[in-house]
Amino acid sequence: MAEFSLIETIRERCAVARDDVRLGIGDDGAVLAVPIGHELVVSTDTLVAGVHFPLQTAPFDIGWKALAVNLSDLAAMGANPAWATLALTLPSADAPWVEKFADGFAALAREHQLALVGGDTTRGPLSITITVFGFVPAGAAVTRAGAKAGDWICVTGTLGDAAAGLACVLACEDGADELIGRLNRPAPRIAAGLLLREVASAAIDISDGLLADLGHICARSGVGAEVCVDDLPMSEAFGEYADAPTRQRLQLAGGDDYELCFSVQPDRAPALLWDLAQSGCAATRIGQIVVGREIMLTDDSGAQIEMPLRGWEHFA
Amino acid sequence: MAEFSLIETIRERCAVARDDVRLGIGDDGAVLAVPIGHELVVSTDTLVAGVHFPLQTAPFDIGWKALAVNLSDLAAMGANPAWATLALTLPSADAPWVEKFADGFAALAREHQLALVGGDTTRGPLSITITVFGFVPAGAAVTRAGAKAGDWICVTGTLGDAAAGLACVLACEDGADELIGRLNRPAPRIAAGLLLREVASAAIDISDGLLADLGHICARSGVGAEVCVDDLPMSEAFGEYADAPTRQRLQLAGGDDYELCFSVQPDRAPALLWDLAQSGCAATRIGQIVVGREIMLTDDSGAQIEMPLRGWEHFA
Numbered sequence: 001m002a003e004f005s006l007i008e009t010i011r012e013r014c015a016v017a018r019d020d021v022r023l024g025i026g027d028d029g030a031v032l033a034v035p036i037g038h039e040l041v042v043s044t045d046t047l048v049a050g051v052h053f054p055l056q057t058a059p060f061d062i063g064w065k066a067l068a069v070n071l072s073d074l075a076a077m078g079a080n081p082a083w084a085t086l087a088l089t090l091p092s093a094d095a096p097w098v099e100k101f102a103d104g105f106a107a108l109a110r111e112h113q114l115a116l117v118g119g120d121t122t123r124g125p126l127s128i129t130i131t132v133f134g135f136v137p138a139g140a141a142v143t144r145a146g147a148k149a150g151d152w153i154c155v156t157g158t159l160g161d162a163a164a165g166l167a168c169v170l171a172c173e174d175g176a177d178e179l180i181g182r183l184n185r186p187a188p189r190i191a192a193g194l195l196l197r198e199v200a201s202a203a204i205d206i207s208d209g210l211l212a213d214l215g216h217i218c219a220r221s222g223v224g225a226e227v228c229v230d231d232l233p234m235s236e237a238f239g240e241y242a243d244a245p246t247r248q249r250l251q252l253a254g255g256d257d258y259e260l261c262f263s264v265q266p267d268r269a270p271a272l273l274w275d276l277a278q279s280g281c282a283a284t285r286i287g288q289i290v291v292g293r294e295i296m297l298t299d300d301s302g303a304q305i306e307m308p309l310r311g312w313e314h315f316a
Numbered sequence: 317m318a319e320f321s322l323i324e325t326i327r328e329r330c331a332v333a334r335d336d337v338r339l340g341i342g343d344d345g346a347v348l349a350v351p352i353g354h355e356l357v358v359s360t361d362t363l364v365a366g367v368h369f370p371l372q373t374a375p376f377d378i379g380w381k382a383l384a385v386n387l388s389d390l391a392a393m394g395a396n397p398a399w400a401t402l403a404l405t406l407p408s409a410d411a412p413w414v415e416k417f418a419d420g421f422a423a424l425a426r427e428h429q430l431a432l433v434g435g436d437t438t439r440g441p442l443s444i445t446i447t448v449f450g451f452v453p454a455g456a457a458v459t460r461a462g463a464k465a466g467d468w469i470c471v472t473g474t475l476g477d478a479a480a481g482l483a484c485v486l487a488c489e490d491g492a493d494e495l496i497g498r499l500n501r502p503a504p505r506i507a508a509g510l511l512l513r514e515v516a517s518a519a520i521d522i523s524d525g526l527l528a529d530l531g532h533i534c535a536r537s538g539v540g541a542e543v544c545v546d547d548l549p550m551s552e553a554f555g556e557y558a559d560a561p562t563r564q565r566l567q568l569a570g571g572d573d574y575e576l577c578f579s580v581q582p583d584r585a586p587a588l589l590w591d592l593a594q595s596g597c598a599a600t601r602i603g604q605i606v607v608g609r610e611i612m613l614t615d616d617s618g619a620q621i622e623m624p625l626r627g628w629e630h631f632a
Contacts, residue, residue, distance in 0.1 A: 021460060022355055026536065028392040028520060030448075031457045034350045039338055042433060043345035044401040044447065048440035076344040085360040087403075087445040117358065120445070124364035129403040129436070129445035131360065134345075141347045143339060205344060220342070313585035 005095050006121050010086070013102035014109055014116040020082065020171040021115050030117035032083060038135040040068060049126035053184075054169050059097045061184035062128065063104025068186045069125065069207060070132040072258040075193035076205040077140040079134030081112045086119035087129040112190060137264055140197050147202040147221035147263035151289040154273065156192050156259045156281050158235040159210060160247060163254020186258040192281040196262055199272050203262035209253040211295060221263075224292030229307075230300040233284040252297075256303035262288050322409050322437050326402070328426055329418035330462035336398065337431050346433035347398060354451040359389035365442035370499075375413045377500035378444065379420025384502045385523060386448040387428060388574040392521040394458040395450030397428040402435035403445040415468050428506060456513050459593040463518040463579035467605040470589065472508050472575045472597050473553040475526060476563060479570020480560040494553040504572040512578055515588050519578035525569040527611060530577055537579075540608030544577035545623075546616040549600040568613075568623065579605050 011025050023031035034040050047066045051056055057065075067084065073083050091099070109116065114132070164184030168176035169294070189205070196203050202221055206213045210227070218225055232251045241247065260283075265274055269285070276283045290296075297305050327341050350356050363382045365371055373381075373499035383400065390397050402421070406414070425432065430448070481499030484492035505521070512519050518537055522529045526543070534541055548567045557563065576599075580588055585601070592599045604610075613621050 010401075022455075023457065028389040029357040029395065031393070031452070032356040032358060033454070034356060036352060040348040040350060040356070041345040042399075042401060043347060044403050044434055044436050044445075044451075046403045046405055046436045046438045048405055048438050051440055052436060073344040077347070079345065083358075085358060085447055087360050087362045087447075089362055089364055089443060118360055118361050120362045122362045122364050122367060122443075124367055124443060125441040127405060127438075127440060127443060129360075129362065131401055133445040136347070138349070139338075140481075141339065141345075143343050145343075165355075202413065203344075234588075259418050 003121055006098055009095065009098055010102045013099065014106040015258070016109055016113060018048055018082065018113065018115045021117055024064045024115065024117050032117060033196055035135060037138055039138050039141065041074055041077045041079035041134045041136055041141060042131060043070055044129065044131045045070045046127060046129040057184060058145045059100035060104035063101040063185050064108050064185050065132050066128040067105050067108045068188050068258060070130045071188035071190060072186065072205040073205065074134040074141050076142070076190045076203050076260055077136065078140065078193045078197035079136045079268045080194065081132060081190060083115050083116045083133040085131045086111070086116060088119065089122045090126040090254055091123070091129045125186070136197065136203050142196050142200050142203045144172060144202050144204050144217045144220040147217050147223050147289045149223055149289050149291045151201050151261055151263040151265055152269045152285050153214065153225055153227065153261065153287040153289060154283045154285050155206065155233065155261045156189050156276065156283045157257065158233045158238060160251040160254055161235050161238050162186065162252060162256035163250040164238055164241045166256065178235070179241065183256060186256065188258060189260045189281055191279050192260055192276055194217045195272065195279060196260070199268055200262040200264050206257055206259050206261050207255050208256045210261060211252050214295060217261065217263065218293065218295060224290045226285055226298060227287035227295060228300065229305065230285045231284065318512060319437055322414055325411065325414055325569045326418045329415065330422040331395065332425055332429060332431045334398065334429065334431045337433055340431065340433050348433060351451060352453055355454050355457065357390055357395035357450045357452055357457055358447060359386055360445065360447045361386050361389065362443060362445040373500060375416035376420035379417040380424050380501050382444040382446050382505050383421050383424045384574060386446045387504035387506060388502065388521040388523065390448055390450040391505045392458065392519050392576055393452065393514035394456065394509045395452045396510065397430045397448060397450045398563045399431050399433045399449040400425070401447045402432060404435065405438045405440040405443045407442060458512050458516050458519045460518050460520050460536040462540050463533050463605045465539055465605050465607045467517050467579035467581055468585045468601050469530065469541055469543065469577065469579055469603040469605060470599045470601050471504050471522065471549065471577045472592065472599045473573065474549045474554060475522070475565040475568055475573055475575060476554050477551050478502065478572035479566040480554055480557045482572065494551070495513045495557065500570060503571065504574060505576045505597055507595050508576055508592055510578070511588065511591050511595060516578040516580050519576055520600055522573055522575050522577050523571050525571045526577060527568050529609060533577065533579065533610065534611060540606045540613060542591055542606050543603035543611060544614050544616065545621065547600065547602045
């Protein structure tokens, strides 16, 4: 399979028509039109085999996940997805692998009317870099920087599932399909992100674990946080997965769930949580923003608890 | 060196201020404003160590070249560079290496007032994926698709230098600084690309060799081409490098010079060539677009010559 038929395979399987793509794949660059009154939101993520996904991950899931982790960043900014570029480095031009990879990418791209507008294919150790492009009305992007003391801290969905799924994969455990599904096919919270726009004071997606990512909001906003570990939302499958200390560790420091963590003023919170629940992506209050710089953990009784944890860091 | 100090190192060294960057590095995504009446041109290229550059290449040169090959694609579209994202995969967080790499990237970025707006750093085999963003007035992008029979075919600068430089590097030959310089620090022809806008009928950058890249223009435009091998422009250093058959092979099928190959109507050609020469990036006529689909090679006397060559292809 030559380079150009490889590109053709990807292009065919990922075709999504959009009027704002003036020129798509096939030239030196794509030509794209951003709607008037809107700003462009851009995010890039690389997935390296064996680092960001286990080597045995199915190619469909790799394609899905590589796009999902990028779309999750758009969700956290409150952006509407529009386009993506795909840089694919492969050890060899394995046609069935590429077809399944493209199908996984395309399945998620179609869900979000996202057009693949360019990319590159090169030979080398398996790795995937995707850049995604979305729109926000000018000035409306949600950032990490607006959280204020007194704001509620909330998260969408449930936490810990993907980290538990990874543990199951690595232990070759059966019967954890739901948890492994969360690991392999995360659902970027695009619709939730749109609801956060002009309501949330700050937002981030949870890719490296709640403590690490909430820590970014605190650092950028110049605030601290109090999180009640007993309020962290969990799925039924996750609740059955392990003992309480293990679960807490995964919920606080496991990553890869790609849920949104956001802050919102108390008077705006109930309506937002209602809207999110109506949209099919319920969110849960897990604590509040406080004066200071630290993240404190408490339990149900309000007692402070110690847990020296942090999230995932490359090169740490 | 932890991931976040690595990002900070890159950010500090690559700082270029632009008003249209509403939010730069440090959030889930960058927020960017495209000027009204303009379209966005986007291109992505990956460089893999040992594939796109010899393993012994200096980190400064790798940083420069990774950006240059992307800017070259913007040049071929007639776009003005604005922003870039950088996805850097590294075997280890080697601070001096990263500093020199960032300096190489930054040196070229500053020349073009290009702002680094986002990226990702991951651990893995060395590879660099850059996505660049530029602007063109709406509808003004130069594509590969407009060449017509009778058009002149021209190339900027000289051909073959980088391929000769690579041969010198691989043979550990001394005294070929100029040729190796062309290999390691290509100059993207941005100013030339702006002159081509609204004048050239088609353009491409020569990354995979003249025959391969001119072949893309022919395929997209539905035309053929006649190229006179004796008219291919060469530098003095290249002229002294090897015998004529070797030089011809490198000029036709060697890549990495990142010159522009373009077609232009005969009545518009002289003024364009004059303007290019005045801008400091002279171009040379090397042949003409013809009816058909093939690229024919001739010599000075007009006799057709056979040379079964093609350009670089991954997975070939």
